Every structure is written in C-alpha cells, then in structure tokens.
Amino acid sequence: MISIKKTQVAYQSVESNRHVTHYILIAEEMGKKVLLSYPNIFLYSSTLSSIKTSDRYASIIAMFFSFLSTEEKFAGRSASTYHILADNRDIKRWQERRQAERVKKQSARPSSETIFEDAKVLLIFFQWLNASGHLTNVKIDLKTWIPDFKNEQMLSYIRAKAKVSISAKNITVLDKESRQKKSNSLITNDEIKTLLASYTDPVYKAMFSLGLGSAMRPMDLCKFPYIGAGKNKHILSFSEMTKGESTVEYTVLESKGRKTRTITLNMKDLEILEKAYIKPFYAERARKYKEKYGKRCPPSILFLNDKGDPVTPEKISNRTNDAKKKAMRGSPNFREKVRFYDTRHWWPTQYLIRTFGKDIMTEAADVLNLAAGEVLKNQMGHEDISTTFKYYVDMARMLIHRSRGGVNELVTAPDESVADFLEKTDGIRIL
Template sequence: MLKIELKSISYVSTALEVKVEHYSLIANYKQKYVLLSVPNLYLYERTRSSLQTSRRYATIISMFYRYIETQKKYKDVDPGDYHAVVTNQDIRRWQVSRQVARVKANSFSPTSETIFRDAKILQMFFAWLSKSGFTTNVRIDLEDWVANFKSNTMLNYVKKAAGTRVSSDPILVLDREASQKRPHELIFNQEIKTLLSVFPDKVYSVIFLFALATAMRPMELCKFPLYGVGKNKHILNYSSMPQGPTKFTYNVFGKGNKYRDIVIPAYALKDLEDNYIKTEYPARKKKYKDRYGKPSPPSILFLNSEGEPVTEKMISNACGYACKLAHKKDPEFRINNNFYQSRHWWPTMMMIQHRGALLLSPAADVLDAAFAQVLTNQLGHSSITTTYKHYLDLARVLIMAKDGRVNDIITEDFNIHAQIAEYG
C-alpha cells in the first residue's frame, strides 16, 4: 500500500524573495522516498499563503493518490507520473469509493457535500496542471468527473457495493442526520460568554473576540501585526492612534493570495491593547526571545503562553477543545459550535444594523448592491448575491427570535460587547 508523508516546509523563495511555507508530499514507493514534484509545485503556487489550506489540499491529493494506487492500471506507474495518467473517470470512481465506505460503516462523514467539495479541490489541481502546460488526461471542460449520488443507478450500485439491504436511500439518511447535528443558527450570546470563559490560553479568547468584530479568517488573524507596515503603517497600539475615528481600514492578505481592504472598529483595537498587548504580550514576547534567540518581530502579535506564534491549527485545536469544555460547563452550549461562527457574527449584525425594520418585509429581498459589496469585501467572498441572501436569512431568524425588535440591538460603534449583552 502506498504511503505518502505530508511534511510542512519553510524557506525563502528565490522568485518572490520572501519566506514561504507550505506542505509537500513524499511517497514511500518500492522502498524509496519519492518527492511528488508536480503536486508540490502546485502546493507552492496555490497554498503558500495558508499552511492550514496547504495541509488540506495536500491531504486531499494524498488521499486520491493512495486510492488510485489500488487500481489495476496504476500497477506499474510511478506515483510521480500519476498526474499524467489520471482521467475524469478516476476522480468519479474515487468519490464513489468514499461513499461506499461511508455507507458500509453507517457513518455521518464524509457527507456527500464534503466528498464533492474535496473532488472540486482535486479538479482545481488538474486545472492548474493543464494551465501550466503539464500533461494530463483530465478534461476540465467536461463534468463527467462528478459522481451523481441522486441517480437511482448510482444509489443501487452504492448500496450493493456497501452490502446494505435497506430500502431507503442510505446516503440521504446519513446526510440528513449529519446536517441535523450541525448548528444552522448564529452562535448565541450566552454561548459566546461561556466559550470566552473556558479558553485555556487567554490569547485565543482575545483572537475570538477580534474575529467577532472583524470577520477575519484564522489565516488572516495569525498575520495581524503588533505594528503595521506599508499600507498598514497606521496600525499601531490603540493609544498611539488617532482617537477621533471609530473605524480604521486594514489591508488584508488573505485566501487565494489576494489583498483586500477591510474595516476594523476602533473598539476592537482598544480591546486588543487593554486585554492582551498591555497585560499578556510582554511576558510572551520574552518567552519568544528565550525560545528563538531573537526579539519577537512587530509583524507578529499573537503568541501563545509558551511564546510561540499562533497558527491556524493552534486556533482550530484550541477552539475545538474549548467548545468541549464549554459544553461540560453548560450543557445548553452546542458542542458543534466552532471558530468559524465568529465569521458569521459580523455580517449578520451588520445586516441588522443596515436593514433594520425592513428585514422582515419583502423589500429586504431586493439586493442592496452597495451594502452587499461591503459584506463580500469584508468576508473575502466572490459571490455578492449568495453572500447577501445567506446573511439576510440569518438576520431574519435572529430578529424573529426577538419578536421583531431591532432597536438598541446594535450600538453606533458596533460594539461586540453591547451585542453580547443584548442577546445574552
């Protein structure tokens, strides 16, 4: 069986003249270690801005490579050449094999949505190959790589392969149960309070609050500086910044290696200074110097209690652990809450603030293009219509839960603490 090691690497790119980091794939093939050069080039090109994204993409490619190694036609093919032999049908069969294994195990995961989403990421890899001039048999212009699990023929095949005799659709049943276990509502204010109280390291509660106020992704939060440079040179400690403005522009380097300008409320910067920079950061900065033998650079703000720069994986692990602690502390806390709930908070509150009493009327359904652009820019989304409709629905649910009351929900400076007090 093919073994593939995922290894994170960090180095100075000669082309970019900056430090980059991403995952690489190393195959153990016929008692030799083989660098999978083509996938590794892709991981460098498309995932170097986020180590967590890089790990996800590398994991998906690794999963697919380990699957096709089991197929007869790849018996004598070197893993370094898999990309040139793979076809659309191979990608579809991989999806089917995952669904069969899932139904056989009667497991909620991976859901049909996850299987399709992973296949799309794989297809993006082959699209890059074609665009970059590499040989590949995958036809990007055709959609026969998609496994249609809604067709009766496919369903019957999956049931037969999985050895199940149920008369109902096992895929639909498992997807529905998995969906019911996921929170579809905004995180409650009492849940936020509980979660903030149980983080084992203060830095993660500070980061979560900052995310609630800005909707920044974990990869973007990890790069937030103590002092900004370039377009962000105006970002300083709150007490050193102009005291008149209620918000500041911040240039984010985010998903897809793209820059965008977002808005950071002044109160969020004040919270950072009062609750972290003045109280926690000095000791952590000293630990950083002891650990790495050099002062912590101003480009790094968030350090854990051991003086290590906070990473996306650290945030994910800390929040997952904290959610379990929160559920133990308060059984009403939905254990399936996660860090990305913070991403939904800001746009939902902005929707309530902007549309007000119109939220429950048909008039709100009419796309406000200018406002929708603000939402998509802050979130880093590409689809204006989808983003607008999603957060309109979330805002409506929240307002209806409060019997249509809008007044006093949002303060003028959009203060997160006022929001938590209102919904607690």
C-alpha cells in the same frame, strides 16, 4: 497501500523572491521517502494564497494516490508515476470506493457532495498538468461523470461493494444526516459566552473577540500587528493611538486570493484587546519568543500562544475544537457545528441591525441598499454584493427574533463595539 504523508514547508521562493508556505507530499516506498514532484509543484503554484486550501488539496491527492496503490494496474509502480498512469476511470472508482466505505460504516461523512467536490480538485490537478505540457490520461470535460449515488442500480452496486444487507441505510438518508451537521444559523449569545470561557489560552479568546468585531478571517487575524507599518502605521496599542474617532481603518493585506482590502475597526474593540491580552500577556510571550527563536519578536506579530509561538490558523482551529469539546461537556445545548469562523458572520449581522433599525424586519430590507452592501463587501471581502446582503439580512432577522430586548435596544448606539452589543443583548462581557 503505500503511506503518503503531507508536510508543511516554508521557505524563500527563488522564483518570486517571496516567503512562501504550502504543503508537500512524501511517499514511503521500500523504506525510502520519495518526494512527489509534480503534485508538489502543483501545490506550490496553485495554493500559495491559502494554507487551508493547500492542506485540503494535499489531503485529497494523498488519499487518491493511496487508493491507486491498492489497484492492480499500479502494482510495482512508484507513486511518482501515478499522475501519468491514472485516468478518468480511476477517479470514478475512487469515488465509488469512498461511497462504499461510507455505507459500510453507516456514516454521514463524507457526503456525496464532498466526494464529488474532492474529485473536482483532482480534475483541477490534472488540468494543471495538461496545461503545463505534461502527459496524462485524464481528460478534462465540463460534463465529467457525476456519480448518481441515489440511483437504485448504483445503490445496489455500492451496497455490494460495502458488503452490507439491502436493509442498510441508503445514501439519501446518510446525506441528510450530513447536511444536518452544517450550520445554518448564527452562533448564539450563550454559545459565544460558553466558548469564550472554554479557551484555556487567553490569546484565542482575544482573537475570537477581535473576529467578532472585525469579520476578519483567521488567516487575517494571525497577521494583525503589534505595531503596524506602511498603510497600517497608525495601528498601535490602544493607549498609544490617537483618540477622537470611534472607528479606525485597517488594511488587510493579502487575504484570501491574495486580495487586499480596507476594513473598519471599532476603537473600543482595540481597547478591549489591549486590556484582555496585550497588557497582561504580550510582554511575557514576546520574551519567550526571543528565547525560543534567538531574536526579538517582530512588531508585525501580535498574537503569541503561551509558549511564545506565533498563532496560526491551524492552531486556532485545534484550540477551538478543544474549547468546543469542553463547552459541550459543560453545556448540553452547545452545538457541535459551532466554529471559530462563526465570528466572521457576527459583524455584518449587527451592522445591518444598526443600519436598518426596525425596518430590518420589513420588506424594505429585502431591497439591496447599495451603501450598506458596499460596506459589507469591503469588510467581508466578498465580490457578490447582492448575495452577501441578502444572507446577512436573514441572519439579522434571526438575531432580532432571539433578542429579549427587540430592535429598539439593539440600535440605540450605532458606534458601539460588538462587545457592547453582546453585553446589551445578553449580559455577556468580553473581558
């Protein structure tokens, strides 16, 4: 099996005159490193809007090409030609191989759904090749073969491939285990408190807190400025901002899908950000940035780790995983499924509780409130108002059921920050 490595690159695009970041794939063949040009051009053209998407697409293509290198049909061929030689049957065999390996390991991952979704990414890649005028043997059809891994005949085939006995756990059971790992409820107050205490670098605690109060994605939090410019020129450290209103507007630029939207931030959350991170840590970290990069830290960058490096979504994910492991060691009730992204669900939940009050628990909240739905749409950046609204009404009801104080205590101060909300419901202090 050949080795295919993915590497993140950043540069000034000649084509768009923009600074771009995405992943590329490099194959190691006969002691040489070979750039996989067509996959790399695809990753450039199709995944610039999200580094996470670029990472995922690169990983899937790398896995598929590594599999192809083990097939007799591709023996002696350079990986740079795989996109020309591969066909639909190869994608099918790759799916079967992954399922067989999963059964052999008796693992819940990757689920049948993940295996199919990954294959769809390959079809997106080959569709791009076809549309760009490059010859391939992969035919794109909306009725592309979907493996019925739960069919008894297919199960027998997979088990034979996996070399396991007929009494092995079947795929249906494994898929159920996989689904159990998915989060279907809000992060609890205790989990928030434990996770905040488990971060070793306070910058991630500050970003988690701001995420709770804004519903911003990790990629958006990383771009939150020390001093704003343009539409965000009014964004400064809390002590330097004009006081008066309890909230302030903030324009999220080029978020997921390169979309821009205006959201609402609570001034109290910005005050907490200043007290918890900016005043005690920012100056020292900006000094380290200057020493490391040979220039002053630009005002567009606020969040720096303890080494003076700008925080990235990948760093957030890695440090949160570390904090989660620490939290699980100290608290047996802390769930493995908790993620940093859970912060994004907190803002809309407490917003709807304040908006509806006691009515959140009645059928009245089941009817789409267009005004509230529009606020959620803007803050979250979702297109489908009705789906967003219904989901967070359900989440709000779950939170009410968990709350010791009930609805009345949760809605007495509609302009309070999420930090106030947490402290009121469970005594959790962000600072």
